Amino acid sequence: MTTDPQAPVMEKRALNRALLARQMLLERRAMPALDAIEHLVGMQSQAPNPPYIGLWSRLADFAFDEIGALMTDRRALRIVVMRGTLHLVSARDARALRSLTRPIRDGHLKTRATDLEGIDLDAVVAEARRLLEDEPRTDKELRALLTERWPDADAALLTWAVRLSLPLVQVPPRGIWGASGMARHTTLDAWLGEFAAPELSVDDLVLRYLGAFGPASVQDVQQWSGLTRLGDVMERLSPKLLVFQDENGRTLYDLPEAPRPDPDVPAPVRFVPDFDNLLLSHADRARIITEEHRKRIFTVNGIIRATFLVDGFVHGMWKIEKKRGEATLHLAPFTPVPAQARTALEEEALRLLTTAHPEAGTHRVIFA
Template sequence: MTTDVLGRRALNRALLARQLLLDRHPMPALDAIEHLVGMQSQAPNPPYVGLWSRLEGFDFGELSALMTDRRAARIVLMRGTLHLVSARDARALRPLTQVVLDNYLKSPRAVPLRGFDLAPVVARARTLLEEAPRSDKELRALLAERWPDLDADLLVWAVRCSLPLVQVPPRGVWGASGLARHTTLESWLGEPHPEPSLDEMVLRYLGAFGPASVQDVQHWSGLTRLGEVVERVLPKLRAFRDESGRVLYDLPEAPRPDPGTPAPVRFVPEFDNLLLSHADRARVISEEHRKRVFTVNGIIRATFLVDGFVHGMWKMERKRGAATLRLMPFSPVPEPAQAALAEEAGRLLAAAHPDAATHTVEL
């Protein structure tokens, strides 16, 4: 196996290519979601912008239809966070990532439940949620009727750690609103994947985020001891090193563009896995800028890329029929990039809010 050294720009261009951000691709949204091994979706709307930035001619209604037709779903997976995935990946990935949630039930928050048999609570919750999708508030009230002496909030949290729950539409549909309601994966999408594979999960991660280290794939997934998996699939991989000497693994035929490849400006939404899927994020954002984008309360702000790297943040609002996109750069933006950002922002406003009376870009 070779051990060529890949610099920061080489890793940046490889990541952008895998993330469909060097060129917009003419592929169906469902194919893109599967290629990306899901999209983090702590908030309902960011995946729409994420797909718009990646796909040629993407229509927001395409993703809405995938949600309502049950071909895509929002479910807790990697890192114990809510992800938008295909129905197939929801069934395949949830058994592999359940251990992350099992570990939550061993955390200090679960101490009041030590010695208590959760099985009847989980069974009752499954019945209630499969009768009809319910909000956390509704589930709390129903569980409190049966277990009035226990903390209902804690019970609902334990249920969400124990059961694979899908957040159902209209939540997650562009332009829709309403409480988050859940039902079980089995009720919404059918039985889990019969043969989930950690080996396949790691290989798919490399296809979407490589070249990467074992620590990187563990950071993305929330799982540990993945070095053993990498060892198993090593014959299928090629090895590199970064400038610090860390070993990086990759699929031999995956794209690794020349570091000088031009990178267009791109809008990256909140919580995008582009910024969340490596232990070392220097390939796309500096540590100084990371501290401004990642907030103390867990919000990952929307960013824009100039020459492939995070150059600032952005925010889109609609008030009284007027849609506005504000750009907040971390440093002066070169003039050619200013024009490209303004043009890209105008297109995004038109796609996200086609019926707004006005579209305004503010730098």
Template sequence: MASTSRTTHPVLDTRSLNRATLARQLLLSRAEMPAQDAVAHLLGLQAQNVKPPYFQLHARLAGFRPAELAGLMESREVLRIVTMRSTIHTHTAQDALTLRPLVQPARDREVNNFRKGLVGVDLDRLAGLARDFVEEEPRTMGEIREELLKEWPDADPQSLSVAARCRLPLVQVTPRGVWGRSGQVRLTTLGVWVGAGPGVEVVEDGVGDRTGAVDDAVLRYLGAFGPASVKDMQTWAGLTRLREAFERLRPRLVVFQDENGVELFDLPEAPRPGADVPAPPRFLPEFDNLLLSHADRTRVIAPELKGRTWTVNQAHCVLLLDGFLAGLWKLDGNILTVELFESFGSSSGATKARTAEIVAEGEVLLAAMAEDGADGSVRFGSIHG
């Protein structure tokens, strides 16, 4: 249960939480770090679309160029797989082998939500048939579905797809996910893709192994997203019942509380810079994990701006100013359009210095990430216009 105001833990206000989280996320200053190390430190990059992982690393790493991550994709040192929150993430191969089993209970619950469409389907047999099919050669989800319908013609096709995706650790093979290339989503198993071999089961069943894996994930999550509550990590992972792990680790952690009395855990040696440390503008892509990995997102998104990063079911790229959500952006060719929210716009007396900082950061993005190689420009206006 969350702590109440009667606890005696030191209080971290919103700005202090913001600066601590930005430091862990490599967003206070760009890190001199290889892309592979950054992907591991961040426990993966949300990757429903192909380009966001590249923009996530650009915002965080000094001198990053898309070719670095693309090369890691092609060498299979990083890969695209469903993990946290049942969404595609870009992970190192090692983390995929560790984190995919960690979230298997959530994937099992997801299958249970589709049981009405799976009446008469033997899920173990389904997993075996799908495994053999994709390990023969990478397949599209449509091809997997059609193959399974041969065995269970009366089952719901979508439910068969969900069951295959959840029961098996399926990797999106390249060229999907490689910068500057296109490719249909084709899938094979994690074991085959990383060279473990066909038929290799990467989902761990041992209780002892799982306990150690969960504890390690808690420590790494705090290193990348802390200080954080139990609910924060459960939101990031899409898992429940993580309180036991936090209690197991409590003697190794420091404990704070937020302004509402919620207990926040952290690594003793983790950076917690002062609330007044400058935070430069940063352009983050849609689905950046900074915005999705806490139950309480006010450390980055002011309450009055909740929901502004979405239009219906479309996620927008976001601009951080002073560490907090301040606007949206869109890159069209070599034109970067920036839309500041009302409280940050010119009508609010935005300073020339702030505008100059946004433009300078936008020009850094254009120089590194604009695909046509031509000189670009930064404009202010509506991203819908």
């Protein structure tokens, strides 16, 4: 689509404040955790704990046991959706998001089409469904059971194909803060039963993305979702959207009613967990992190490190270390932190430590 030269320009700082407002990082919201998860259209959950930190940074009075209760009650769950990655989503959104993101998983299957030749994949998937609905199982257990039925096949390949073909829920206690346990899966149908959920079109998906991450380009929504060819969708929606351009002339779309704060609105320090979609949902991430800093956050093996924000932008990395009754939050700034922001980070870090690890006898904050 051609950029309208008359479209208003949104500079980097304006885009930053719009993103922070929608991500609930300009001020904490008084909102139930489930509503926040839906507003964010899910939270990436490659590791079990990041969504807890993510919601703590976004919500007023968030309690760490809220997510565990939602998962145990089957109102929220962990399932592979956007970008083919594991997300914490609401039960209301799970089926629709899984269906809309199917092209991603179909594309992955096509990459191994030659390896899968001669395998009756429908039969494998049907048997895996039966086994996983009989009881939740680990990948290792599923591989062993599939090997009994197909002893000459590559069991790892079969299990990989099953994960792409079936909507699998990673069941509790995996994903509950402070709990331990192997990753076990069952099917979405077995987990939710006859749960009635609203339908969601790709148009709805794009609009919800804009509500949480906009203003954004077609390339941005494709980066977030993992889907392609969304230009026609945005074109179809454009009559009900506002159109802007960034400093490089890229066309950006937005919801008319969405917040676009003044670029000079103060942004508090915030701790962002590893794998947070804040850093993963735009093709052009300049509104939140520099390219130089991005290279330090995104590792070659797919780990997205935890970061902290100063004046709305990524300013460094952080991690929590626990040992011998002591919980320590280590901060590694990329550049010197102004004195006022440093004090704010220390205070915010101590609040996080006391909430996340109340059992620790000592809480410490250390700047590298």
